[in-house]
Amino acid sequence: MDSREDDGGEPLSRMAEWRDVTPLPQDDGPNPVVPIAYKEEFRETMDYFRAIYKADERSPRALRLTRRAIHLNPGNYTVWHFRRLVLEALNADLDEELDFLQRIANSNSKNYQLWHHRRWVVERLGANARAKELNLIKKILSIDAKNYHAWSHRQWVLQALGGWEDELDYCQQLLEEDIFNNSAWNQRYFVVTRSPYLGGLKAMRASEVRYTVEAILANPNNECPWRYLQGLYKDDIKALVNDPEISSVCLKPCHEFRDSVVALRTSDTDPLGPDLSMAICDILEHVDSLRASYWIWRKNKLSVAAV
């Protein structure tokens, strides 16, 4: 792993460089609860870290020590915070810091502290870091297209530094790779509603509806495009209900339910009326039996409302 690069993983107590430092043991107190059976390497590294931290030594060797400590407990925000203090004190090259983060990214891709640290670095580098950052996130997402931290960071970069121009295409690409990727659908919504280049939700609605309907027809059992469709009509539910293209998609018979749906279509009930809705609840109670109680409750609510 990475910490080996600098010091070969040798015990600190045997290194000449650290001879002048007295390690500070952890004071667990008289009756610790949930004590942990630390391995020797961990104990030693953190004892030296405590010593350096307490002395507030912001030196090159302190920087190397934080790297070792990060390797052993990457969630330790105290270590990361101290690393930032040292980076500032040394006026360190932050591009090199990004490279370091990139090398440890894959094994720490779901670590909050790493992403926060990355953000701290990028904030200092400014807009110049944007392209590199968006690229790195793409790399992480190519390994795991649903990595929540990566998506969170990506949204932050777009909002803080821009780069919206290619984002809708990127969502498109991800959805072509996996139409079931809810993170990509969410990002699509994010872009459509917030990109300064697209004109906002209303302006994009027609084209987005076409795209979504196509996705629904290709995989009607995919929850994502159904939710997305509803999202396109947020705060404007009347428009959704009155769109004939949408109601035809909703009533388009899937082969399992063909008979029931055909029967519904040919009845003279008002398409938006409670009878149709209640009939649908009846069907769902049987075909979606995991949620049978829920559909029964919804049907009862409808019949109460109809009174």
Place this chain on the structure above:
Amino acid sequence: MATREWNPLDFDIGEEEDEEGTPSPSSISPPLQYFDRDRHVAFLEMMYNLMPHHYQSQEINRLTLAFFTISGLHLLRALDRVDKDRVADWVLSFQAHPRSRAELKIGQFYGFHGSRTSQFPPDENGVSARNAGHLASTYCALAILKTVGFNLLTIDKESILISLRNLQQPDGSFMPVDVGAETDLRFVYCAAAICFMLEDWSGMDREKAKEYILKCQSYDGGFGLMPGLESHGGGTYCAVASLRLMGYIEDDLLSKTVTSSIINVPLLLDWCMQRQAIDGGFQGRANKPSDTCYAFWIGAVLRILGGYKFIDKIALHRFLLTCQSEFGGFSKYPRDLPDIYHAYYGYTAFSLLEEPGLNPLCAELGMTDLTAIGII
């Protein structure tokens, strides 16, 4: 025990992909057909006395590990295994104390440290190295103290509450430590739970926190951890539980005839209901694998809303048993190794299912009802 990297604060966001298709089976025997309380008590007792070295990377969250263990024992009605006074003393030793009242407004948070890593004894001049009280550790500390019956009125709650305000951001969200970190719904929840347990809302601006929460509701009804992010089981729990604790939503909303609410309840309910998958378990996001802990995160939201009765309890029960480990505890996925985090949320999930022998749960605090009310 579990060797993969995880953080109790992560709600296991997105870790599924590493393990899909390659779970390492802990046993080839079929799952037990019942919740094996004795085995779980033994598991927790072991953790209480000594945690395996794999947990060293979680040292910074020591208090959280203690919370899972002690509150877990309480859920299993085995709190007698714990030396309550010893636990209280140990937890109290993590509290950060200001040297003067003036220090409270400067910026540092005088809550509880999560670990000795960030805590140092004062030197000869009485100066402590930089304080790093943490919101999540403070929530866990207070929860443990309440669980063991410690009277919270005796602690310096003023320092906690006045300095808690230092962590609230202009947009209403909370940072977990004063030195800087990510801000998201997890910490809004911690802040709300802290104020609720201390019975004092002067520690936060509830209106602003509410505004931030509302911005996190996604187009599909669930809540992301930050505005714009994908709806997520953990985020949804933090949002709904916070609103409930702060008093913005009533108990058992669904049974009331009042139709207006600050959040889109029907859409939220529908989203939650869709999170139960064919295998009976709950997923954290659409089209993701089922994971033990979401039986709590989503289940608790449904309980708060009054919709827990709609889920398929038999199917969920069956799924959870496939995640029960022969070593005690629960794993994230079926037939995998257990860890203390999934063990705890497995117990809370069984409590929601009203498993005999378990204490009832206070859904919005994530601990036993008895603790929440103040009865040991």
